[in-house]
Amino acid sequence: DDGRPAALLPERQFLIGGNGWESKDMPGNVRHRGHVYTAEHNAFNCTPKAVLNVARDSMAHIGFSPATRVFEAAGAAACLITDAWEGIEQFLIPDEEVLVARDGQDVAEHMATLTPERAHAIGQAALARVLSEHTYALRGAQVDALLREYATRTAEAA
Numbered sequence: 099d100d101g102r103p104a105a106l107l108p109e110r111q112f113l114i115g116g117n118g119w120e121s122k123d124m125p126g127n128v129r130h131r132g133h134v135y136t137a138e139h140n141a142f143n144c145t146p147k148a149v150l151n152v153a154r155d156s157m158a159h160i161g162f163s164p165a166t167r168v169f170e171a172a173g174a175a176a177c178l179i180t181d182a183w184e185g186i187e188q189f190l191i192p193d194e195e196v197l198v199a200r201d202g203q204d205v206a207e208h209m210a211t212l213t214p215e216r217a218h219a220i221g222q223a224a225l226a227r228v229l230s231e232h233t234y235a236l237r238g239a240q241v242d243a244l245l246r247e248y249a250t251r252t253a254e255a256a
Contacts, residue, residue, distance in 0.1 A: 108126075113130075116134065143174035149177065149179065150178075153165055162188065172196070177212065178197065
């Protein structure tokens with residue numbers, strides 16, 4: 099539900115970025131930032147205690163398809179709270195490198211119990227994971243190796 103975690107935690111302050119929220123009725127403890135430009139993503143991600151990313155329905159339904167924002171938040175050492183989607187554990191370990199929420203109640207519970215120290219530890223673990231396993235250089239090397247293997251098999255079969 100729009101704004102539900104904020105309504106459950108009225109003593110906390112929330113900042114929402116992105117388009118499409120202007121017409122939504124939000125609790126008084128939510129400020130709408132508007133569009134966050136690409137050049138501002140790192141600063142936006144590393145400023146709060148935690149960053150919430152909700153996958154598009156189509157991506158969540160398919161699973162194994164994290165949004166770029168997941169990696170951007172992890173790359174900024176942000177403590178990321180993401181919605182539950184199949185395959186998240188292939189990219190980040192729940193409760194160690196990312197917090198997973200099934201609904202607004204889960205988000206509120208994560209926020210209510212999250213200490214600055216734990217948020218920092220999760221962000222650092224996520225950063226270490228993306229730097230070791232999810233960089234463009236690594237993906238490029240993996241694609242190159244797959245294409246070379248395919249080319250070798252194709253040449254041998256011919």
